[in-house]
Amino acid sequence: MERISFVGLGVVGLITQVCFASRGYYTIGVDSDEQKLRTLRSGNLPFHEPQLRELFDEAKINVKFSDDIDYAIENSRLTFITVGTPSKPDGCIDLTQIMHVCRAIGRALRNKSEYHGVVVKSTIVPSTTDNVIKRILEEESNKNIGKDFGLVVNPEFLREGTGVNDTFHPHLLVIGSSDKRSQEELERLWLEFYNKDAPVILMTNCVNAELIKYANNAFLATKVSFINSIANICQKFDGADVEKVAKAIGMDPRIGPLFLKAGPGYGGSCLRKDVKALISVSQAIGFYPTLLMAVDQVNELQPMQVVELAKSVLGDLKGKIIAILGVAFKKDTDDMREAPSIKIIRHLLQHGAKVRAHDPMALESLKKIFGGEIIYAKNKFECLTNADCCVILTEWDEYKSMKPDDFVKYMKTPCIIDGRRIYNANDFVHSTKYFAIGLKPDKEQLTNTYKIKNQRKRRLE
Numbered sequence: 181m182e183r184i185s186f187v188g189l190g191v192v193g194l195i196t197q198v199c200f201a202s203r204g205y206y207t208i209g210v211d212s213d214e215q216k217l218r219t220l221r222s223g224n225l226p227f228h229e230p231q232l233r234e235l236f237d238e239a240k241i242n243v244k245f246s247d248d249i250d251y252a253i254e255n256s257r258l259t260f261i262t263v264g265t266p267s268k269p270d271g272c273i274d275l276t277q278i279m280h281v282c283r284a285i286g287r288a289l290r291n292k293s294e295y296h297g298v299v300v301k302s303t304i305v306p307s308t309t310d311n312v313i314k315r316i317l318e319e320e321s322n323k324n325i326g327k328d329f330g331l332v333v334n335p336e337f338l339r340e341g342t343g344v345n346d347t348f349h350p351h352l353l354v355i356g357s358s359d360k361r362s363q364e365e366l367e368r369l370w371l372e373f374y375n376k377d378a379p380v381i382l383m384t385n386c387v388n389a390e391l392i393k394y395a396n397n398a399f400l401a402t403k404v405s406f407i408n409s410i411a412n413i414c415q416k417f418d419g420a421d422v423e424k425v426a427k428a429i430g431m432d433p434r435i436g437p438l439f440l441k442a443g444p445g446y447g448g449s450c451l452r453k454d455v456k457a458l459i460s461v462s463q464a465i466g467f468y469p470t471l472l473m474a475v476d477q478v479n480e481l482q483p484m485q486v487v488e489l490a491k492s493v494l495g496d497l498k499g500k501i502i503a504i505l506g507v508a509f510k511k512d513t514d515d516m517r518e519a520p521s522i523k524i525i526r527h528l529l530q531h532g533a534k535v536r537a538h539d540p541m542a543l544e545s546l547k548k549i550f551g552g553e554i555i556y557a558k559n560k561f562e563c564l565t566n567a568d569c570c571v572i573l574t575e576w577d578e579y580k581s582m583k584p585d586d587f588v589k590y591m592k593t594p595c596i597i598d599g600r601r602i603y604n605a606n607d608f609v610h611s612t613k614y615f616a617i618g619l620k621p622d623k624e625q626l627t628n629t630y631k632i633k634n635q636r637k638r639r640l641e
């Protein structure tokens with residue numbers, strides 16, 4: 181079986197490496213972060229990802245970690261580039277890391293006599309492979325693409341939280357290259373990896389492969405900003421509920437049901453960054469991307485909907501204790517990158533609220549952002565205790581299973597702002613004050629807190 185190396189051990193790099201290792205491939209993971217390498221070498225993972233731990237334990241024999249690109253190139257036949265391409269302040273992507281590793285890979289290739297495949301998995305704006313990566317690799321290696329080494333764009337569609345499953349069962353593989361041999365070599369590898377369960381493989385050129393990734397994420401972001409706009413409209417009409425609207429339009433096969441969940445806006449390491457990068461690259465080539473700019477703008481403003489809801493429910497936020505359930509950008513991850521919770525907490529603090537937060541996985545990351553400014557609860561009930569209001573910002577299963585009585589029992593006033601629409605409003609409105617994104621606040625709900633609480637308390641006693 182092929183020996184494969186991975187340069188950049190973030191979510192995509194490490195998950196892909198471990199998945200290959202679990203199928204018997206000998207793998208070398210390269211990263212420049214010594215702390216991360218120490219964590220991995222001691223058998224631990226630098227982030228939480230369902231199923232990865234078990235797979236890592238099983239596949240350890242096929243997994244090696246190093247900070248040395250020369251060693252990785254020498255001891256593998258194929259290298260996946262999986263380093264980050266973060267946003268610069270103006271939205272365009274920062275190619276520093278990718279250029280750095282390409283130079284190092286190019287230099288290492290100079291000393292290699294056998295053919296070596298280079299596969300770009302990092303998300304890069306259109307034409308980067310042809311105009312930047314190819315040039316660097318050829319210059320540094322003094323060798324030719326197609327003859328001495330291969331170069332392919334193979335974008336990644338895996339989601340955090342379901343990354344292992346997405347790697348084993350992708351909806352599509354895209355292989356972009358200008359060189360037939362490189363394409364065929366990678367296709368062969370993936371067919372071997374998937375054995376009988378190979379997904380559809382789309383062969384194209386590099387620029388299309390690069391664009392497919394951006395178009396994919398931009399469309400997903402558009403769906404979320406679209407449904408969030410509808411949610412904001414729903415919030416103004418008596419009886420309107422975005423959940424009902426989303427369910428109905430999702431039944432139209434031309435629309436589809438996924439990515440129509442209204443909430444506090446999309447977060448995570450990709451969607452926001454990729455939309456901004458596509459805007460930036462469009463402007464650079466003289467196209468004004470009106471739609472993408474609106475998608476981005478809706479998302480920048482969406483967290484404020486939650487803050488506004490809190491203000492309409494609680495009035496003056498000064499001194500009010502607000503319990504935040506969930507801060508990760510979505511469930512099943514400890515990732516706080518671009519999480520809407522950050523903006524929301526910041527605004528609540530600016531309005532004088534006292535914030536107490538809980539998350540099953542992401543509290544350590546939250547502490548790095550807010551330090552002593554907020555209180556960190558050990559569990560969801562501690563978080564609720566004596567709070568004036570509870571705001572749900574991540575759809576963790578342990579919150580979904582909570583009952584109205586849990587809120588009544590612990591909170592000063594059982595008042596919920598469901599930022600993720602995890603509850604059925606009808607189950608809550610009788611015993612708590614229940615408000616949600618995309619649901620117009622009921623006038624009665626806005627006024628009868630204490631009555632509800634006292635009735636409920638009496639019933640519990």
Ligand code: UDX
Binds near residue numbers: 438441444447
């Ligand atoms: C995304 C893409 O889905 C994936 O294909 C790509 O490779 C990387 O970027 P990820 O960032 O892991 O994956 O998360 P995703 O599941 O796409 O969710 C992104 C954000 O959108 C989350 O904050 C999520 O809560 C939000 N979202 C998603 C909604 O608010 N509503 C929805 O209906 C779906």
